[in-house]
Amino acid sequence: MLFQSRYNTLDSKLYSQQQPKPLHGAKAGHFNLTLANDLQWSDAEKTAWVDICSGKQTFDVFSPLAMVYAGHQFGHWAGQLGDGRGLLIAQVLDKNNQVIDLHLKGAGSTPYSRSGDGRAVLRSVIREYLAGHALNALGIASSNAVGFTSSLQGVQRETLEPGAMLLRTSDCHIRFGHFEWINQYAPELLNDFVMQCIAWHSPECLEQDQPIIAFAHAVVKRTAQMIADWQAVGFAHGVMNTDNLNITGSTLDFGPFGFLERFKPDWINNHSDHQGRYCYQNQPRMAHWNLSILLNNLMPLAPSTQKEAFKQQLIACLADFEVTFLKYYQEKMCLKMGLPQFHKDSFDCALHFLHILQREQLDYTQSFIRLQEQQFTALKDDCIDRDGFDAFITCYQNIRTHQDQAQLNERMQQHNPRYILRNQMAQQAIERAECDDFSEVERLFDLLATPFTPQPQREHASDVQPPHADASETAISCSS
Structure with a gap:
């Protein structure tokens, strides 16, 4: 090394x-x-x-x-x-x-x-x-x-x-919590620590007139993009405390995480999260809250004669979160749906599809695969509100008319995984490993390495099937 x-x-x-x-x-x-x-x-x-x-x-x-x-x-x-x-x-x-x-x-x-x-x-x-x-x-x-x-x-x-x-x-x-600790217990280190973080992880900010404000913008943008990625693929972190988010916007500290199966946006995957603070649908709001804590801990670095201006600039940084998140999330959902990003109705059509998945309790990952493969009849057969599904398909096909459908389909294939780490997959690997058999870990490792590619010789039926509709929801323990 x-x-x-x-x-x-x-x-x-x-x-x-x-x-x-x-x-x-x-x-x-x-x-x-x-x-x-x-x-x-x-x-x-x-x-x-x-x-x-x-x-x-x-x-x-x-x-x-x-x-x-x-x-x-x-x-x-x-x-x-x-x-x-x-x-x-x-x-x-x-x-x-x-x-x-x-x-x-x-x-x-x-x-x-x-x-x-x-x-x-x-x-x-x-x-x-x-x-x-x-x-x-x-x-x-x-x-x-x-x-x-x-x-x-x-x-x-x-x-x-x-x-x-x-x-x-x-x-x-380096977590948001680092800045909280320094402000509380060693405030004399804050300026040097922040400048070192910038030099290591956002060196382009040093070229700006206000490197600290530029750094704040960078952290907000990277965090917003990470959350958009999570939401689009159906990943729920489960414990988004300020000590579990870092300044580069990369996922950190897996505990009671989970990938959505049947689409329940309010699914609580952490059995210690009794109020659902960190459920899937709340992740953008929680990221915004955590960023507000981080940016507040940059306030002591405000120039003595420009404290109010510095504060307003940090507020403006935080305001960029929603705009940035929505931009990335809309782009990703249009790519998953095979819809042109420039069309005024594309994102509404994507939300319509999500409403169907939620109402009908359909599998998030496999429903997008069915849409990608134009298995419209199979999707409709799983719906109780068949007229509602017909209305969606009419809207969907109208938007795609006169577009380069081959290109849209190719993008769908690049953004809709066939395989995610379902809870039952992980549990089966754990149970075997606890008996000194790591073959299932090996199989899943290989399967998940190329999640967009069909692997009929490697996959098991449970890899692509959601829990039974009557099955109780799974919540994972924080203990590790």
């Missing part, structure tokens, strides 16, 4: 250095060879991947560290938080010369663990491993993972579960 250490150059108040604490009896789970190649791992490093992904082997050029940050959790100030189960073990250059963090999850307790044991269990590690892989294959900015290991050591949650570690990667682990 080509190391590019930089987070450890920040003030030492922002982290605590310590070595990982390996689990007993570490053993191979799954290795992402493609990602390792992208990160320029040497042959020796690939051979030693189990030791690296289980915390047995670290690197002399970088002393592992746990970051400290704070955050609002479920809308309430939670005080000091931090890496309670993970360590940044290296920063490296990928084949595109981009700095990537290597972050080991489940590496043991840190000064920021609070009452936690600093460990991760196999089920949560597998879910995060497959989810990051799936989102990356879908073209959505996200963390990823080089590999995970299981172990012979048990970790106590609701029951005793196999302990595991995950070596995850991201272009950035």
